[in-house]
Amino acid sequence: MQFIPNSSIKQAMLNDLGVASINDLFSDIPPQLRTTALRLPAGMTQQAVEAHLRTLACKNKSFYELPSFLGGGIKPHYLPAAVKAVTGRSEFYTAYTPYQPEASQGFLQAIFEYQSMIAELTGMDIANASLYDGATALGEAALMCSRLTHKKTFLIPENISWEKKSVLKNYTHGAGITIRETSYDPQTGTCNIDALTRLITDQVAGIYVENPNFFGLFEDHVEDIAAAAHAHQTPFVVGVDPLSLGIVRSPGEYGADIVIGEGKALGNPMDFGGSTLGLFACRQEYLRQLPGRIIGMTKDQEGNPAFCMTMQTREQHIRREKATSNICTNEGLCMLAAAVHLAWLGGTGLTELGKQNFDAGHHLLKAITAIPGYTAPFSGTHFNEFVIHHPHASTLHTELLHHGIHGGLLLEPWFPALKDCILFGVTELHTPDQTKKLLTTLKEVD
Amino acid sequence: MYRSARYHEPLLRDLNEGQPPSPMPKIDVPKTLQRTRPVALPVLEELQLMRHFLHLSHMNYGVETGMYPLGSCTMKYNPKLCEAISQWDSFTLTHPNQDPLTMQGTLQLMYELEQMLCEITGMDAISLQPAAGAQGEFSGLLLARAYHEHRNDTARTEVILPNTAHGTNPASASMAGYSVIEIPSTPEGTVDLKALENTVSEHTACFMLTNPNTLGIFESEILEIARIVHAKGALLYYDGANLNAILGKARPGDMGFDIVHINLHKTFSTPHGGGGPGSGPIGVKKHLESFLPVPRITKKKDVFSFAYDYPQSIGKIKAWYGNTSALVKAYTYILLMGGDGLTEAAEVAVLNANYMKQKLVDSGLYDLPYRALRKHEFVLSADRLLNLKGVRALDIAKRLLDFGLHPPTVYFPHIVKEALMIEPTESESKQTLDAYIQALITIAGEDTSLSKAAPHETAVRRIDEVGAVKTPILTWKALETAVATPKKET
Ligand SMILES: Cc1ncc(COP(=O)(O)O)c(C=O)c1O
Numbered sequence: 041m042q043f044i045p046n047s048s049i050k051q052a053m054l055n056d057l058g059v060a061s062i063n064d065l066f067s068d069i070p071p072q073l074r075t076t077a078l079r080l081p082a083g084m085t086q087q088a089v090e091a092h093l094r095t096l097a098c099k100n101k102s103f104y105e106l107p108s109f110l111g112g113g114i115k116p117h118y119l120p121a122a123v124k125a126v127t128g129r130s131e132f133y134t135a136y137t138p139y140q141p142e143a144s145q146g147f148l149q150a151i152f153e154y155q156s157m158i159a160e161l162t163g164m165d166i167a168n169a170s171l172y173d174g175a176t177a178l179g180e181a182a183l184m185c186s187r188l189t190h191k192k193t194f195l196i197p198e199n200i201s202w203e204k205k206s207v208l209k210n211y212t213h214g215a216g217i218t219i220r221e222t223s224y225d226p227q228t229g230t231c232n233i234d235a236l237t238r239l240i241t242d243q244v245a246g247i248y249v250e251n252p253n254f255f256g257l258f259e260d261h262v263e264d265i266a267a268a269a270h271a272h273q274t275p276f277v278v279g280v281d282p283l284s285l286g287i288v289r290s291p292g293e294y295g296a297d298i299v300i301g302e303g304k305a306l307g308n309p310m311d312f313g314g315s316t317l318g319l320f321a322c323r324q325e326y327l328r329q330l331p332g333r334i335i336g337m338t339k340d341q342e343g344n345p346a347f348c349m350t351m352q353t354r355e356q357h358i359r360r361e362k363a364t365s366n367i368c369t370n371e372g373l374c375m376l377a378a379a380v381h382l383a384w385l386g387g388t389g390l391t392e393l394g395k396q397n398f399d400a401g402h403h404l405l406k407a408i409t410a411i412p413g414y415t416a417p418f419s420g421t422h423f424n425e426f427v428i429h430h431p432h433a434s435t436l437h438t439e440l441l442h443h444g445i446h447g448g449l450l451l452e453p454w455f456p457a458l459k460d461c462i463l464f465g466v467t468e469l470h471t472p473d474q475t476k477k478l479l480t481t482l483k484e485v486d
Numbered sequence: 487m488y489r490s491a492r493y494h495e496p497l498l499r500d501l502n503e504g505q506p507p508s509p510m511p512k513i514d515v516p517k518t519l520q521r522t523r524p525v526a527l528p529v530l531e532e533l534q535l536m537r538h539f540l541h542l543s544h545m546n547y548g549v550e551t552g553m554y555p556l557g558s559c560t561m562k563y564n565p566k567l568c569e570a571i572s573q574w575d576s577f578t579l580t581h582p583n584q585d586p587l588t589m590q591g592t593l594q595l596m597y598e599l600e601q602m603l604c605e606i607t608g609m610d611a612i613s614l615q616p617a618a619g620a621q622g623e624f625s626g627l628l629l630a631r632a633y634h635e636h637r638n639d640t641a642r643t644e645v646i647l648p649n650t651a652h653g654t655n656p657a658s659a660s661m662a663g664y665s666v667i668e669i670p671s672t673p674e675g676t677v678d679l680k681a682l683e684n685t686v687s688e689h690t691a692c693f694m695l696t697n698p699n700t701l702g703i704f705e706s707e708i709l710e711i712a713r714i715v716h717a718k719g720a721l722l723y724y725d726g727a728n729l730n731a732i733l734g735k736a737r738p739g740d741m742g743f744d745i746v747h748i749n750l751h752k753t754f755s756t757p758h759g760g761g762g763p764g765s766g767p768i769g770v771k772k773h774l775e776s777f778l779p780v781p782r783i784t785k786k787k788d789v790f791s792f793a794y795d796y797p798q799s800i801g802k803i804k805a806w807y808g809n810t811s812a813l814v815k816a817y818t819y820i821l822l823m824g825g826d827g828l829t830e831a832a833e834v835a836v837l838n839a840n841y842m843k844q845k846l847v848d849s850g851l852y853d854l855p856y857r858a859l860r861k862h863e864f865v866l867s868a869d870r871l872l873n874l875k876g877v878r879a880l881d882i883a884k885r886l887l888d889f890g891l892h893p894p895t896v897y898f899p900h901i902v903k904e905a906l907m908i909e910p911t912e913s914e915s916k917q918t919l920d921a922y923i924q925a926l927i928t929i930a931g932e933d934t935s936l937s938k939a940a941p942h943e944t945a946v947r948r949i950d951e952v953g954a955v956k957t958p959i960l961t962w963k964a965l966e967t968a969v970a971t972p973k974k975e976t
Contacts, residue, residue: 108584369751
């Protein structure tokens with residue numbers, strides 16, 4: 041085999057061990073359990089495998105073949121070539137968790153840079169070295185709130201993605217946490233602040249709000265929510281789209297205690313929902329309850345600055361069943377991509393990118409609602425996703441596909457009240473031609 | 487002799503030439519959210535950025551740098567082709583909510599990967615959703631709960647595991663709401679059947695086991711273990727971290743396991759990425775299939791779809807469908823290897839481990855507690871060196887770095903004193919194995935001052951990890967407020 045160097049000298053090695061055949065090394069497996077052969081195809085050459093994968097790849101339609109205006113938390117973004125150039129270094133991608141810090145200074149410093157930039161972005165004191173994704177970050181945040189407060193109710197907005205709700209339920213069930221949903225204002229599409237404040241009692245472990253929310257809208261009453269939460273010593277958890285933070289205040293400035301989010305827009309491709317990056321940042325005083333790895337700066341024996349994993353007594357390999365989380369393998373390389381992308385953008389680049397996305401969203405909403413039959417059900421200010429109502433949303437979807445365009449996400453299956461509503465997403469990557477094609481088709485099919 | 491690059495690489499923010507902060511453009515966001523200044527991130531030229539990260543890469547050790555026998559992690563070679571294919575636009579530039587009719591290639595790949603993993607593990611159904619091994623465990627325990635609750639069997643509040651279990655096992659169990667009971671191992675290093683029999687009861691939800699276990703020992707009594715567990719109505723969970731040892735040789739499904747997780751980032755060669763992304767698919771027997779996460783991938787008349795209509799499903803464990811690029815790499819790897827190639831991988835992985843084990847035991851310098859025959863990994867004790875010379879497993883690990891070799895996993899499993907857990911994998915040549923063996927022998931014979939002060943040749947010398955805990959400096963900002971770290975002359 042092309043990847044197994046000792047195949048050809050197996051016998052010599054066995055002789056050396058005084059073992060007759062390789063099967064003797066498996067004599068501890070009871071005979072009735074021994075497999076005869078795997079019913080899998082024989083190995084193929086690299087060339088043949090590549091050819092086969094090409095036929096599969098041809099059955100996918102990527103963004104450039106089928107421009108898509110889907111929202112829902114993932115959108116296409118421009119990936120600077122520099123990002124791949126760094127993450128493609130095999131010193132990085134073939135390494136594992138930096139258990140041996142002296143041989144892992146590169147990755148460790150990169151994580152330290154990432155933690156610093158995420159803390160800066162979110163206005164928090166500390167950030168961890170990644171969780172699996174935005175949905176599990178929410179689950180971990182709820183668990184952390186409950187550990188901090190010893191309370192068992194966690195408040196979330198009704199309008200977050202159904203996937204997040206399901207993940208949250210699975211993450212919190214074992215801890216006996218009850219999830220309560222707070223309604224949104226059907227006029228604005230944002231948090232119903234009165235309803236929310238009524239639900240905040242001394243029994244609440246934490247309050248979660250997304251900004252921008254699942255409908256793409258900015259929550260403008262965040263300071264009131266923070267005040268209401270803090271009046272009950274309840275941690276305020278804010279979910280963010282990191283790209284929006286170039287143009288809006290950091291959650292730390294308006295009272296957030298924990299900031300989470302899906303970070304894949306930083307440096308990672310859509311990847312059909314893979315290559316996710318769970319952002320997790322919080323106040324310094326929560327450090328001992330933080331889930332996941334964290335890197336600290338220290339010194340080596342000669343006094344040189346050096347980096348290592350720290351505060352490990354929170355983690356599963358030391359604390360076992362009392363660990364703050366079960367996470368071990370995290371999303372290291374996605375985190376590295378995010379760090380490179382953030383450094384590539386710089387502060388001004390991030391603001392510029394945020395503005396491009398904001399503008400793209402606003403131009404498209406305006407253009408779509410100018411077409412008769414298309415209306416925007418919510419009055420709030422949005423970022424780069426927005427909801428549109430059209431009387432025949434699902435036939436529209438099919439028609440668009442026929443015209444080589446992928447429309448937005450149909451919301452009705454998950455939000456029955458939003459019949460015929462579509463969640464569109466648009467970014468700096470969409471070209472004027474793609475947008476024009478969408479608008480022309482929307483006009484035609486109407 | 488090995489010598490790592492040693493840069494005193496500044497922090498990113500110190501590379502900043504101090505460009506004047508640009509004013510915020512006017513943007514019509516709600517007043518309460520107006521940002522007054524751009525985020526304080528450094529502004530760099532691309533060359534500065536590339537040099538920075540290139541220098542960092544030079545100070546990082548990966549599988550392609552040298553042998554990386556980190557026990558329990560299966561640090562095998564990651565074929566370049568798998569990487570290249572996973573980065574094709576047709577796979578990466580795709581939205582998870584895109585109409586499945588426009589994603590038939592990826593869906594077919596996922597469907598076929600599920601089938602391949604069923605065949606390899608002997609399970610009936612697979613979900614590719616979990617992001618890593620620990621998440622597979624957690625999902626599996628949620629399935630166990632759903633299964634028992636569905637049978638109105640609600641008094642099962644405990645998960646049992648052996649004292650050799652990896653830390654994620656108890657952590658996942660307690661996150662899933664179970665109390666954890668640890669049972670001892672026999673002098674053979676295997677599950678103590680008596681202890682198991684005495685512990686398992688109508689309160690047991692699940693017994694979690696790695697086979698071969700973390701000592702690298704195959705649990706030969708596995709059928710009896712399964713009988714004991716099932717007799718009390720509990721389920722048997724397979725931690726698949728060590729599946730590389732038995733590919734094509736034996737299957738957890740045939741051993742009586744009800745639930746398994748597989749680490750694609752170990753056994754199926756998807757790279758570890760400096761800590762991830764991983765992928766931890768779970769497989770189940772028929773009686774648990776209806777509880778698997780949604781969506782499931784279905785095939786009707788050559789059309790692949792996502793199906794959500796499984797009322798007993800636990801729902802979602804992660805957003806979307808799993809770490810897709812890892813799935814593409816694992817699928818590509820399995821095609822490259824084929825059934826025979828995977829079997830040979832297991833054979834040579836086991837041969838390499840036993841070869842190293844034998845040579846090191848023969849050296850008389852290291853001890854091998856518990857049964858002699860190992861599978862893909864073995865755990866030596868360096869306790870003798872500690873007693874003789876005061877050299878600890880940690881010192882040996884650090885000294886190995888000077889030889890350009892990545893140390894084994896150390897101090898795990900906990901039942902071995904001064905543990906060195908070595909997993910060479912099938913990727914290493916005999917020449918490399920011999921060099922590693924020789925390094926361990928040399929270190930044992932050296933003047934102890936060398937290992938005590940090791941490493942000498944890495945980017946930094948031995949690190950003060952205690953200091954890192956005492957004064958946590960976790961961000962650039964914290965650095966400003968902390969006591970200034972003295973910087974060495976370059
Ligand atoms: C035996 C064992 N079980 C479980 C895990 C957890 O897997 P992951 O790191 O993918 O979450 C590991 C990982 O190192 C392991 O070695």
